[in-house]
Amino acid sequence: MRPTGAFPSTRMRRMRRDDFSRRLMRENVLTANDLIYPVFVHDKPGREAVAAMPGVERLSIDELLKVAEQALELGVPAVDLFGVPDPAAKTADGAAAWDEDGIVQRAIRALKARFPELGVITDIALDPYTTHGQDGLPDDSGYILNDETVDALVRQSLSHAAAGADVVSPSDMMDGRIGTIRAALEDAGFIHTRILAYSAKYASSFYGPFRSAVGSAGNLGKGNKYSYQMDPANSDEALREVALDIAEGADMFMVKPGLPYLDIVRRVKHELQVPTYAYQVSGEYAMLKAAAANGWLDDRACALEALLSFKRAGADGILTYYALEAARWLKAGA
Ligand SMILES: NCc1[nH]cc(CCC(=O)O)c1CC(=O)O
Numbered sequence: 001m002r003p004t005g006a007f008p009s010t011r012m013r014r015m016r017r018d019d020f021s022r023r024l025m026r027e028n029v030l031t032a033n034d035l036i037y038p039v040f041v042h043d044k045p046g047r048e049a050v051a052a053m054p055g056v057e058r059l060s061i062d063e064l065l066k067v068a069e070q071a072l073e074l075g076v077p078a079v080d081l082f083g084v085p086d087p088a089a090k091t092a093d094g095a096a097a098w099d100e101d102g103i104v105q106r107a108i109r110a111l112k113a114r115f116p117e118l119g120v121i122t123d124i125a126l127d128p129y130t131t132h133g134q135d136g137l138p139d140d141s142g143y144i145l146n147d148e149t150v151d152a153l154v155r156q157s158l159s160h161a162a163a164g165a166d167v168v169s170p171s172d173m174m175d176g177r178i179g180t181i182r183a184a185l186e187d188a189g190f191i192h193t194r195i196l197a198y199s200a201k202y203a204s205s206f207y208g209p210f211r212s213a214v215g216s217a218g219n220l221g222k223g224n225k226y227s228y229q230m231d232p233a234n235s236d237e238a239l240r241e242v243a244l245d246i247a248e249g250a251d252m253f254m255v256k257p258g259l260p261y262l263d264i265v266r267r268v269k270h271e272l273q274v275p276t277y278a279y280q281v282s283g284e285y286a287m288l289k290a291a292a293a294n295g296w297l298d299d300r301a302c303a304l305e306a307l308l309s310f311k312r313a314g315a316d317g318i319l320t321y322y323a324l325e326a327a328r329w330l331k332a333g334a
């Protein structure tokens with residue numbers, strides 16, 4: 001930091017005095033281009049509200065198409081699909097995850113047929129499809145097997161790529177899955193399919209509302225994901241995870257959750273200089289919405305401030321349940 005002078009020749013408030021000079025020295029800006037909209041697609045007609053996530057609904061494919069059209073109109077570049085299968089389709093091995101007629105595969109085809117220009121990102125992990133709610137395959141002791149899980153994730157990724165997904169996004173935290181998925185995509189001729197790696201995904205307690213949304217909460221029960229997701233105490237480990245995923249061929253790198261991990265976003269962007277994304281997760285959304293519902297916080301002002309903070313930390317994009325609402329607010333102007 002260079003010395004900035006001294007009072008009174010330097011008065012920091014001069015530039016803050018008027019709107020024009022505040023605008024001229026503004027360092028970061030949030031636009032619709034920064035936003036990715038996560039959506040839950042269920043295998044039934046209509047819409048269903050999600051507990052603890054006011055404004056978020058599980059959508060049928062027909063309803064998804066309406067939401068996709070709004071995203072396009074608002075200039076939001078991409079949606080991220082999370083499947084909510086019929087509970088009867090869940091198995092111990094999560095095989096519904098790579099069913100070519102599964103809910104996500106059908107949703108991808110419908111979206112790409114109708115709105116080819118909208119980016120379609122898809123979540124790669126087994127948790128919505130397994131009877132135990134884990135992201136991978138457990139051995140007899142309950143430990144999640146790494147390499148066997150990676151094989152399943154490859155099948156899921158290939159089925160999404162074949163359906164037309166633009167970006168596959170492994171959120172499981174198995175070791176080596178990025179490289180194995182990348183090699184399989186290349187072999188199958190899907191050389192344009194991008195990989196958004198959840199490189200630094202923490203074993204967070206902020207995922208609760210999401211687990212209810214995809215219907216894995218009850219199945220997971222008292223289980224946890226500590227043997228594969230990262231310890232919230234760690235920071236250097238996140239950089240090693242991202243570095244490995246760079247070497248394995250990911251195109252985009254995600255830190256998750258968002259607000260409590262902005263220091264990680266900052267380190268990844270500034271130390272590794274890669275396209276960096278952050279996920280403002282379900283619990284972060286729920287906190288803001290709950291406070292707003294009580295009249296304790298101004299929803300619009302606080303949400304836009306939180307989203308801007310991701311940009312300031314260095315994020316190139318943000319996955320947020322606020323994406324459409326924020327894009328509308330931005331369009332309407334300050
Ligand atoms: N593959 C699981 C997955 N993918 C996205 C989220 C959380 C997203 C959110 O909370 O909004 C989770 C939950 C978990 O790891 O248990």
Ligand SMILES: [Mg+2]
Nearest residue numbers: 174175176241
């Ligand atoms: Mg890793």
